[in-house]
Amino acid sequence: MKTLIDWLKEKGFEPNNIQLYYEACTHSSYANEHQSNLDDNERLEFVGDAVLQIWSATALYNLVPALHEGKMTTIRAQTVCESTLAKLNQQMGWYEFLRLGVGEEKSGGRSRPSILADHFEACIGAIYLDLGYQAAKKILDEYMKPLITAKKPEDVTDYKTQLQEYVQTDNKCTIQYRLLKESGPSNAPVFTMGVFLDEICMGQGESTTKKKAEQKAAKEAMRKLAV
Incomplete structure (x- = not known):
């Protein structure tokens, strides 16, 4: 069975700390079982x-023409968001190396965006610790850099950043995200x-992860404020 170590060797890398890569591919459900x-x-x-x-901050800083800080923040958030990392994981085939518990596997964990995004970050972390920043950068330059200038689909639009920038003109406003309900x-x-502006709930969102639910809440708030 192919592993992340095999994938790296095919790319010309020579992994040293083998255990580090197995750890990167071990989900908590597998470890618990x-x-x-x-x-x-x-x-x-x-x-x-x-x-x-x-990596993303450096890549954005080096873009020509130069972007202002607010635009850099938005693009970075879109580029390293959960849905993007999950899709990259699938594109690169890393999801095949993920070790999941029996229950998590049966419930579709191998295709769950939150798990795939976390796994992608863990693999990058392992590569960085074992082979150094330049090795991690080489991989990210190849697979992630094209996404920085690509048109972003709806599921990676960063409504939280848009909302933050929208209300920044009024220094008295404060934004808070709160868990309203957990079910299932x-x-x-x-x-x-829920997203609250000065204790007033301006939007609600529901999803399988808190991050996605917050984005949906921010989108609803933006829709109300932009009227």
Whole structure:
């Protein structure tokens, strides 16, 4: 069975810390079903997120013509959002290397955007820690850089950033996102998030992740404010 290590070797890389890549591909559901000392990929996800932030910021800074800070913020949020990372994971075939628990596998975890996005970040984190930033950059330049200037589909529009920029003209306004309701089974929860402007709920959104629900809430708020 092919692994992330094989994928990297095909790309001309020589992985050193093999265990790091198995950890990157181990979902918490798999770790929980097996030995207690098996590490899942959550810590590597944290590292990968940081790598993506610095890579995307640098790539945006180097664009010609130069973009203003607000536009850079919007494009970065769209480029490294959950749906984009999940699609990249599928495009690159990394999802095949993901180790899931039996229940998570049966419930469709291998195609769940939140899991795929976290897995992508963990893999980038492992590559960075094992092979250095230049190796991670080479992969991101090849697969992610074209997305920076590409037209963004609806599912990666960053309504949260748009809303933030819209209300910045009024320094007295504050934005807060709050969990209003959580329903469904524990392995497939549904979150309802509300966005509040000065304690007034301006929009609500419902999705399988809090991030997506917040985006939907922000979209509804933008629709009301832009009237």
